[in-house]
Amino acid sequence: MYRHTSLLVTIPILVAWLVSTASATSCNATSPCPSSAPCCSEFGFCGNDNFCLGGCNPFASNSMDSCRPNPVCHDATYTFTDNSRILSNSTYFDGNATEYDWVVDKGNIMNTNSSGGELALLLTQTNGGTRLSSTRYVYYGTVTAKLKTGRWGGVVTAFITMSDVKDEIDWEFPGATTTQAQSNYFWQGVIPTDHTNGQTHNGLSDTFSSYHNYTIDWQPDALTFLIDGNAQRTVKKSDTIDPKTGIANYPSTPSRIQLSLWPAGIDGTAPGTVQWAGGMINWDDPDYKAAGHFYATVKSVSVKCTNVQKPNVNTTSYIYQNSTDKTSPAVALSNRSTLLNSAPVVGVSGMHGTVVGLVVLFLAFVHLF
Numbered sequence: 432m433y434r435h436t437s438l439l440v441t442i443p444i445l446v447a448w449l450v451s452t453a454s455a456t457s458c459n460a461t462s463p464c465p466s467s468a469p470c471c472s473e474f475g476f477c478g479n480d481n482f483c484l485g486g487c488n489p490f491a492s493n494s495m496d497s498c499r500p501n502p503v504c505h506d507a508t509y510t511f512t513d514n515s516r517i518l519s520n521s522t523y524f525d526g527n528a529t530e531y532d533w534v535v536d537k538g539n540i541m542n543t544n545s546s547g548g549e550l551a552l553l554l555t556q557t558n559g560g561t562r563l564s565s566t567r568y569v570y571y572g573t574v575t576a577k578l579k580t581g582r583w584g585g586v587v588t589a590f591i592t593m594s595d596v597k598d599e600i601d602w603e604f605p606g607a608t609t610t611q612a613q614s615n616y617f618w619q620g621v622i623p624t625d626h627t628n629g630q631t632h633n634g635l636s637d638t639f640s641s642y643h644n645y646t647i648d649w650q651p652d653a654l655t656f657l658i659d660g661n662a663q664r665t666v667k668k669s670d671t672i673d674p675k676t677g678i679a680n681y682p683s684t685p686s687r688i689q690l691s692l693w694p695a696g697i698d699g700t701a702p703g704t705v706q707w708a709g710g711m712i713n714w715d716d717p718d719y720k721a722a723g724h725f726y727a728t729v730k731s732v733s734v735k736c737t738n739v740q741k742p743n744v745n746t747t748s749y750i751y752q753n754s755t756d757k758t759s760p761a762v763a764l765s766n767r768s769t770l771l772n773s774a775p776v777v778g779v780s781g782m783h784g785t786v787v788g789l790v791v792l793f794l795a796f797v798h799l800f
């Protein structure tokens with residue numbers, strides 16, 4: 432029962448946790464952004480520049496192509512021998528997914544073992560937790576994270592995929608127990624009122640001291656959750672059809688991979704969520720005292736893309752196509768740049784190019800304020 436209640440409140444908390452810009456205009460699908468600040472950020476605020484990158488919601492932005500295109504999926508195994516491929520503050524990301532594999536949206540990271548190569552996500556009483564997002568999107572594919580979770584009540588470790596229209600697939604680890612993992616999924620941010628899609632998987636060997644591989648095998652027709660290569664659960668798309676609408680409530684839009692360590696057991700969190708997470712955080716915990724932070728450790732993340740539409744040599748991105756029906760977004764491959772402010776300077780040269788470049792720089796400068 433508690434699990435059911437608490438899963439329902441987990442998502443709003445996750446979102447509230449990261450909202451920092453309270454002064455900007457808010458946006459949603461019925462009240463999209465104005466053309467002066469066309470992009471609706473993942474937190475529901477209008478703006479320019481990095482509001483138009485990861486998490487920018489096309490349905491709530493000024494037009495379907497206000498958000499920058501989503502960098503296309505690449506097969507890869509990301510390891511963490513150093514943090515050079517991680518931009519430590521996502522505010523400064525310019526959309527170049529060739530330059531960085533990950534951005535830190537919030538909080539702090541560390542490299543725990545310079546020879547072994549492990550990424551630690553840190554939680555302190557003041558940093559409010561840490562979240563990384565991949566710069567590339569997965570539009571179906573198999574994603575595996577090899578990680579060690581936290582082991583402290585109120586501290587949640589998570590490995591998820593999240594789309595710009597809030598299709599979401601989760602592995603979550605409430606910290607009070609280190610023998611279980613929880614799987615969940617959401618379609619377009621809708622929290623079912625009559626059931627939960629969350630399930631608990633028990634019997635793992637200590638998730639804090641042992642690495643396990645947690646896999647999200649997300650295919651167009653079915654979603655399988657695996658631990659150490661063993662399937663735990665399969666959700667068929669056909670089984671998610673809402674009888675009232677005939678629409679499959681199944682994640683089906685390009686998604687970023689996110690890794691996080693977040694504080695659920697703190698003042699201001701809904702009681703059900705605190706309970707689900709294992710109570711209030713004990714900031715006097717000996718582990719916290721010894722290390723100076725709580726942590727979760729990631730050894731690697733591997734991605735094998737499933738290309739439903741075949742990319743060609745010039746494919747760079749996914750775009751949402753104009754569609755009147757937001758319940759069935761149309762996604763296409765594209766050769767458009769994912770970079771901020773890239774379009775105006777392409778193909779210009781000489782004096783004309785310089786003038787255009789200066790105007791673009793000036794506009795970029797103005798947009799900062």
Ligand SMILES: *[C@@H]1O[C@H](CO)[C@@H](O)[C@H](O)[C@H]1NC(C)=O
Pocket residue numbers: 457458459460461462
């Ligand atoms: C959308 O945003 C508008 C303006 O902020 C607000 O009045 C409205 O309640 C919001 N609608 C939803 C469904 O959240």
Ligand SMILES: *[C@@H]1O[C@H](CO)[C@@H](O)[C@H](O)[C@H]1NC(C)=O
Pocket residue numbers: 527529530770
């Ligand atoms: C993107 O980053 C790569 C790698 O750092 C670099 O070679 C490339 O020039 C950058 N692209 C642009 C358009 O800045």
Ligand SMILES: *[C@@H]1O[C@H](CO)[C@@H](O)[C@H](O)[C@H]1NC(C)=O
Pocket residue numbers: 520521522536537538
């Ligand atoms: C990232 O940079 C922005 C702008 O300078 C700043 O407000 C924010 O606090 C920084 N975030 C972190 C986690 O350091």
Ligand SMILES: *[C@@H]1O[C@H](CO)[C@@H](O)[C@H](O)[C@H]1NC(C)=O
Pocket residue numbers: 544546547548
């Ligand atoms: C650091 O990495 C090496 C090589 O993977 C490993 O043998 C060693 O146990 C690690 N040390 C710590 C403190 O985790």
Ligand SMILES: *[C@@H]1O[C@H](CO)[C@@H](O)[C@H](O)[C@H]1NC(C)=O
Pocket residue numbers: 577642643644659660
């Ligand atoms: C996890 O996956 C890696 C890479 O595929 C593999 O080498 C390793 O044996 C796996 N570990 C476990 C515990 O399944």
Ligand SMILES: *[C@@H]1O[C@H](CO)[C@@H](O)[C@H](O)[C@H]1NC(C)=O
Pocket residue numbers: 743744745
């Ligand atoms: C890729 O772009 C090049 C350069 O513009 C063009 O010549 C080529 O036809 C394009 N290839 C495809 C498959 O679109």
Ligand SMILES: *[C@@H]1O[C@H](CO)[C@@H](O)[C@H](O)[C@H]1NC(C)=O
Pocket residue numbers: 495496750751752753
């Ligand atoms: C959507 O329609 C607008 C207006 O017709 C057009 O300018 C834009 O390029 C279209 N976007 C996409 C992604 O098709």
Ligand SMILES: *[C@@H]1O[C@H](CO)[C@@H](O)[C@H](O)[C@H]1NC(C)=O
Pocket residue numbers: 745765766
């Ligand atoms: C980019 O895509 C457009 C629309 O699909 C196509 O017309 C154009 O030829 C493509 N350009 C390159 C360089 O591939």
